[in-house]
Amino acid sequence: MADTTVTAARRYSDQHPGYRLAYAGEAAVPVSLLTLDVLAQERKRLPLVDEFVLRLADHGIHKIDNMAAVLGIDTATVSAAVTAQMSAETVEYRPDSLGGHKVLLTQGGRRAVEELSTVTPQRTEYPQAFDRMLWQPIPHVRADLVTRADAESQGMRILPSVRTADVDTSDVSPRRLNLLLDQTQQDNGRSAIEVLSVEAITRQPRLYLPAVLLVFASDTADDLRFNIVVDDLLSEHHDNALHQVGGVERTKIQVVPAVGEPDLPSPLRQQRIPYDEVRDLQRRANNPPPQDDSTPGTPSNGAKQHESVTARSALEALTVRSVPLFEHRELLTTALNSARTRFLLASPFVRDAVVNGDFLAKLEIMLRRSDLTAHIGYGLGQDPAHSDDNALSRLRALARRYPLLKLAHVPDSHPNVLIFDDTWVSSGFEWLSFRDQPTRTYRPEEGTLVRDKTHVDERHNYYAELIGRADVDAATRS
Template sequence: MTEQFRTFQRRFGESRPGLQLIAVEHAAIPVSVLRADVLAQEKKKLPIAENYTLQFVQRGVDTPKAIASFLGLDTAHIIEAVASQVSENHLRRLSGGRLALTPLGTEIVRNLAASQPVLRQLPISFDRLTWTLADYRESALIKKSEAEKRGMWILPAARSAHIGVDDVSANDFNTLFKDDRIQVLRVRKVSAKKHRYLSVQMLVYADQSRRELELAICIDDELATDHGLALDRIEAVERLGISFGEAEPRPILDDDLESRRSTHCEVDFVDAPAAVREIGAGGEVAAMVRGVSVFEHADLLSEALSTANYRILIIAPWVKNSVVSTEFVSKLERRLRSGVEVTIAHGYGDDDRGSDEYALKRLHNLATRFDNFLFIRVKNTHAKILIFDSCWVTTSFNWLSFRGDSDRTYRMEEGTLVRIPNRVDTEYVRYLSLIRQHEVRESL
């Protein structure tokens, strides 16, 4: 498992009874940045019922029943407000149930009258998945092109309609506002200034026996219940074209390695860090042949780009912008500058239509700058390989296109990690030889 997946599994793995958490994806929620014309006034320290009770008494409406009638409230609410203001020495009771202001109450009403409602323009975010106002900071929102570049899942909006005054209320604004000095009385007009997206995590749950999927959303590492319900309402699984399919066969190793292979669940990888798990007491890498779950591949790739000391080899059919990102290229360049020998082989079919031109260009440009970087296209890279230092991973996982793939079918793919230095050396030499013969060999 990846560290991220393990964290979400521990916190939210049981939140959908009968379902298994199978993936955590980067996703983007559609958000509109609105400009709202509202009628607002400065908030007073008095609750609104007590505020208006004092003002009505000052104007001669001096019984709880009459005040309640004007405000459209139950008389009990006004009686409660009166009791509070009597205790504050702002009101006094007269015969017949009538009320009067005290000198202090008269001063309070004078101050209340000094503040008049004004028309203001307020910026606010509107979540188009839940179709509600939201307190997202505009600086946290990104353009759709950026979300797509990062390989995020673009989540659908609940509706395609324009956002209008019927979709928001004064109470919605007042609930969200952190500034307690302003109270919105009425929303007069709203207009969308721009459309943006909020980066979130999308949790994918599955019932493997029935091939059923459900989705949930995490915002700031907390499960967003309203967003999960919204995804269910709009049938997001179908709209996004997500399905659950059979896994591709795991690449089979020779008999010796297969006999030594342990499945991922047989090894305790939960509590101990990688360095403790895989480094022996003598400081050398422990011999190991073990299964690799689909969730662990991304972490292994990141480990290679961050820690490799002398070699990295990646073989993958396609190359996508969402994987070969600025961070990927920066990490790779740091490895190259430190003297690591890097080989990346890609290709499937007669052309590069399955890859992103910009990603290929970035790697090609890097290869022209570093003699220790071989970036090469082969005819058909059926093999999907990662080797770094004394670690070899053979799998059906697409190392350089696992994000942004048009195929939205989840498969519980497995690979195998081998940490036997002599064997890794042998495989490294073998794959380099096959790559260098790419012009005369049809496939790896």
């Protein structure tokens, strides 16, 4: 399953020129799931004039001129309706004894009139999601929403409502509901029912719609911009709503200048491809430009596809390159899915929102691979009490089942690191707590990916020995 946060971050990371992405995380848009007591009826299938043509013919008015006079409209409009109903085989246009013509119902027309007469409004309950940021109904169902407890356990940032009051019937107009019904109708674009009025709201529990919050910072982190991504698209309406209630400050997220990644050995630093060049390759690899046949000399689709493949190959061939913030989560997933010989991770905090069922399942599958060694070090100078007990317990249980996994608290301060096979990612990114930082303080961290085997081996050996020694020390103390 694709990580919607990573997808949004990659797609929109360059949304604000001159700003760097500092935070990309799951967010929760507040929603009331309304149970509406509505007056509704089956939507009539016929246009209004066509309906009255059938009704008037049933009541003995058979002349087009007379029908037009009763309805107060021109004869051409009535003639068009008669023609349409002749095609539908609900009426016949027959000569009469006076040399004119009359409109007569067919058997199908009589059935249509009977059906029209049975359409009566009914009171019924109707579920409707209501966005408390936009303060309007939205086309989502219960399956799209989560509870507050689920949102918090997944590390989502709870976004604020624009109002604290309950939703009133005046906030849910029949016109708006009918538009939403039409949008979700699969057949002819119109719903089979029509809401006439909203009589009452009987229940309105508070739930949440998963979204993505992107926060961008200037170089000095003193100016922030943000976007909210809903249903994989930027939502300007939600951006404006959050601005109106205080902006990103209401989420209590703080962005501070990046501490920067640990210093690299001089040869690697000299080889490092910078951020802008990496992003240019990534954009060309993932989003080849659309064809423009109107421009002379525009490359063909095949040429552009080749350019995309070429950019992807060039990106893969880089030995030392920048890692944008959004790519860290992708690399962690890649490591879990693809590591064959070694996996090593060191991060200060361990949080439930990251070490969840999906993470543990991927980790366990990786641990079943033969000839693989695995090390996870946490703490790095931080008190283990700052990590979540449940997440640590689940990791320890996995380490007991798979002795090849060395898990230990590292009491001394060391840089964060991710190593898998012959890839090393040097970064200040907090690999096991990116979803739920204890202080809600984030930095526009940029890392470095290294594929130089000599340096990767050296870094892996250093950390593997560090974690192994901490594991032995912990066993000795116990």
